[in-house]
Amino acid sequence: RKEVEQDPGPFNVPEGATVAFNCTYSNSASQSFFWYRQDCRKEPKLLMSVYSSGNEDGRFTAQLNRASQYISLLIRDSKLSDSATYLCVVNKGAGSYQLTFGKGTKLSVIP
Amino acid sequence: DAMVIQNPRYQVTQFGKPVTLSCSQTLNHNVMYWYQQKSSQAPKLLFHYYDKDFNNEADTPDNFQSRRPNTSFCFLDIRSPGLGDAAMYLCATSSTSTGFNQPQHFGDGTRLSIL
Numbered sequence: 575r576k577e578v579e580q581d582p583g584p585f586n587v588p589e590g591a592t593v594a595f596n597c598t599y600s601n602s603a604s605q606s607f608f609w610y611r612q613d614c615r616k617e618p619k620l621l622m623s624v625y626s627s628g629n630e631d632g633r634f635t636a637q638l639n640r641a642s643q644y645i646s647l648l649i650r651d652s653k654l655s656d657s658a659t660y661l662c663v664v665n666k667g668a669g670s671y672q673l674t675f676g677k678g679t680k681l682s683v684i685p
Numbered sequence: 686d687a688m689v690i691q692n693p694r695y696q697v698t699q700f701g702k703p704v705t706l707s708c709s710q711t712l713n714h715n716v717m718y719w720y721q722q723k724s725s726q727a728p729k730l731l732f733h734y735y736d737k738d739f740n741n742e743a744d745t746p747d748n749f750q751s752r753r754p755n756t757s758f759c760f761l762d763i764r765s766p767g768l769g770d771a772a773m774y775l776c777a778t779s780s781t782s783t784g785f786n787q788p789q790h791f792g793d794g795t796r797l798s799i800l
Contacts, residue, residue: 606785
């Protein structure tokens with residue numbers, strides 16, 4: 575099983591749609607979870623951290639299910655500017671500062 | 686007010702000709718990382734410095750070396766670049782001063798092409 579697994583997509587959605595990305599991770603000792611956004615030929619940028627209780631930042635909602643080792647990202651009211659690759663990122667285990675990156679899910683928001 | 690700065694943004698070198706990529710940071714983070722990323726792939730960690738301590742990944746080729754002369758700067762040296770080394774090279778930093786659950790912050794990356 576891969577350390578961090580994501581559906582590669584692409585997800586092609588119309589403007590205004592709601593889209594959800596899923597991610598699973600293999601190390602049950604992982605404690606830190608993040609979603610990064612990466613535009614084409616650019617660097618990854620932190621979108622949001624993911625907390626156990628779930629968290630929301632504007633149109634973006636992240637959820638964590640530790641029992642199932644599953645993380646999700648929900649984007650509501652998609653904008654053209656949301657088009658990017660979304661990387662699921664997990665730390666390597668208890669007390670580890672090192673991160674493991676998923677391959678990412680590509681999102682294209684269509685006018 | 687870029688916080689992790691990589692130079693150059695684009696680097697073209699010849700097959701086998703040594704090349705050095707640089708990274709500097711104004712965040713005063715104690716950990717610095719070098720990643721290699723190829724198209725449609727996840728960033729692959731090459732090595733990192735925890736303070737002055739160098740940590741090499743087991744599968745990083747000997748062709749890749751790194752130096753961290755001080756907290757702010759880190760260099761990636763590719764001694765004899767091959768065609769397979771063409772990629773985006775990403776420098777990242779993080780801090781463990783407030784715990785081990787902090788995100789990493791990336792520079793803009795250097796896109797390396799091999800002729």
